[in-house]
Amino acid sequence: MRRMRGGAQAHLIEADDGCFYVVKFRNNPQHSRVLINEAVGAVLLECLGISAASFAVVSVSREFLAENSALCLELGTRREPFEPGWHFGSRYPGHPEKLAVYDFIPDLLLRQVVNLREFHGILAFDKWTGNADGRQAVFYRTGSGPAARRAGFHALMIDQGFIFNGPHWDFPDGPLYGLYHRALVYEGVRSLDDFQPWLDRVVNCPAGVLDEACRRLPLEWIRDEQEALDRLLETLWHRRRRVPDLLCDVRNARPALFPNWR
Secondary structure, three states: OEOOOOOOEEEEEEOOOEEEEEEEEOOOOOEEEEEHHHHHHHHHHHHHHHOEEOOOEEEEOOHHHHHHHOOOOOOEEEEEOOOOOOEEEEEEEOOOOOOOOOOOOOOHOOOOOOOHHHHHHHHHHHHOOOOOOOOEEEEEOOOHHHHHHHHEEEEEEEEEOOOHHHOOOOOOOOOOOOOOOOOHOOOOOOOHHHHHOOOHHHHOHHHHHHHHHHOOOOHHHEEEEEEHHHHHHHHHHHHHHHHHHHHHHHHOOOOOHOOOOO
């Protein structure tokens, strides 16, 4: 359908299941590891109950790539084809020609986002997983016509490619990493209690969730990464109880973002 913005050079593609996916290719400019990050992040967010795009492993054939010449890497003046095979697909929330999806809405409308408190939960997630990027989200209205306008906007958390510090697979723990760029979403935070129920879900996340995430990864993504991936997920498991302190570090580093947190 079209190329999307961002360093991974993802493309919006219609799949044969009738759904649309923002596809990140294995040979993207950021690193093949970002596909693993995206998939693991999607499984964790589902467990935490935070609104995020569901994912699928999308097969792209050599014939499909040949028929769609726009599906290529743009590296300066050079163009290189994407590789055929299994790639990461983030499901688009509807038909792109029928559903308006926004990456920015003004503050007046941002206050009408029905799941605005989930920005508290996603911050807990981002601190746990060491997201080294700013928090990304998109907004759309559910339903259609006057009913959709009354229902307000729904936020969808997207782009988990730079959890685990992107391709580096470590946890730099910079206190300002993972923040959303609109301070309004944090106005409701008065204490650590306002990060519930997501904070408890992080701290008490069952180990089986990480096993489930591994089972959903194609073998060709892992290749020689299995040992490094095991170490990464073991570190992730052990750091979950540090998340309350990491959230306090954010508040101490930028108190103006949390004017009501005393």
